[in-house]
Amino acid sequence: MRRIRTEQLKPGMIIARPIYSDDGKILLNSGVELKEHFILRLEQLGIASVYIQDDLGDYEIPEVISEATRVKAIQTLRNSVNQMRLGKTLDLTSVEESVTKIIDEVLDNDDVLISLTDIRSFDNYTYGHCVNVAILSLVCGISMGMSKADLKQLTLGAMLHDIGKIKIPEEILKKPGRLTTEEYETVVKHAAFGYEIVKKIPRFPRRAALVIYQHHERINGSGYPQKLKGEQIDLFARIAAIADVYDAITADRVYQKGILPSEAIRVLKGLGSFHFDLDVLSHFVKNIALYPVGSSVVLSDGTSGVVVDVNKRYPARPIVRVLFDGKGKKCEPYEVDLMKNQELEVTSTSW
Numbered sequence: 001m002r003r004i005r006t007e008q009l010k011p012g013m014i015i016a017r018p019i020y021s022d023d024g025k026i027l028l029n030s031g032v033e034l035k036e037h038f039i040l041r042l043e044q045l046g047i048a049s050v051y052i053q054d055d056l057g058d059y060e061i062p063e064v065i066s067e068a069t070r071v072k073a074i075q076t077l078r079n080s081v082n083q084m085r086l087g088k089t090l091d092l093t094s095v096e097e098s099v100t101k102i103i104d105e106v107l108d109n110d111d112v113l114i115s116l117t118d119i120r121s122f123d124n125y126t127y128g129h130c131v132n133v134a135i136l137s138l139v140c141g142i143s144m145g146m147s148k149a150d151l152k153q154l155t156l157g158a159m160l161h162d163i164g165k166i167k168i169p170e171e172i173l174k175k176p177g178r179l180t181t182e183e184y185e186t187v188v189k190h191a192a193f194g195y196e197i198v199k200k201i202p203r204f205p206r207r208a209a210l211v212i213y214q215h216h217e218r219i220n221g222s223g224y225p226q227k228l229k230g231e232q233i234d235l236f237a238r239i240a241a242i243a244d245v246y247d248a249i250t251a252d253r254v255y256q257k258g259i260l261p262s263e264a265i266r267v268l269k270g271l272g273s274f275h276f277d278l279d280v281l282s283h284f285v286k287n288i289a290l291y292p293v294g295s296s297v298v299l300s301d302g303t304s305g306v307v308v309d310v311n312k313r314y315p316a317r318p319i320v321r322v323l324f325d326g327k328g329k330k331c332e333p334y335e336v337d338l339m340k341n342q343e344l345e346v347t348s349t350s351w
Helices: 038-043 066-085 094-110 125-143 149-161 165-167 181-187 188-199 204-213 233-249 261-275 280-286
Strands: 001-005 027-030 048-050 296-299 304-308 319-324 330-337 346-350
Touching: 027 038, 038 149, 066 094, 066 125, 066 165, 094 204, 125 149, 125 233, 125 280, 149 204, 149 233, 149 296, 165 188, 188 204, 233 261, 233 280, 280 304, 296 319, 304 330
Parallel strands: none
Antiparallel strands: 001 048, 296 304, 296 346, 304 319, 319 330
């Protein structure tokens, strides 16, 4: 199984993981053979990449929450936003139910490194992004030893961190190219807009509201909307800030392919103390699968293959099924645990 860009699909390829519509229905199930019109429809829907079967073998990709829970959370967000656009208030109860379900599943499965593998259409990007930011923030909070009460506030705020975008024109939010100065100034208002929305909800938790208000603040004071510095920024918002950037740069978009997790971590570390809380960043990083199951890797001896498992304590040292020798010729498959073979390391990777 491997993930490839939609423009690389060819008739006859077999879908390896279900593809869902924006309303949570299965568009194409696993095992379906692609036809020309299926591929065209995927392109029309703005689905940037899919998983297909290949001769490299099938691997179980570990997920911190079930696909059903993810789809339900996305549906809940979409429905809540649509109701708000009609002038109704946020359906906080439904969102809280999704948050509780996510927390329970992650706590039951907290030995899994995060390897986000969801496939999103262009129209569904925002909702999938919000769910991923919630999951990433939650796992970081668990790593930091937070209480369940705090995890609920953190995850709720992260789930709704972009709620203020309902007041931003869609033609700006969906613009594929660089924003003009005026458009950017409009977009940055979403944090304050979101805060104003949830402040009007009587029982909305204060620290969850601060996540919405402050998730674009930066440690050095270069963020917005208040240009807060250091510990002036609520801890929950400092967590969500990292999760927000990580998911944004790793997600496939129609007009831009997401970067690999290992590259994304290098970007986050490069921004370091200028943008992020370094203690929070250290907790965040150790819960990310740098080389997710199913990704192709080249090892330092020139052999190459696919990651079939990860080591929770040492994300940089996965278990690799070697498929090609140092000269690039197909060989009899064998597995190498980089924890046990310290002489080898991953030198490059790709989807």
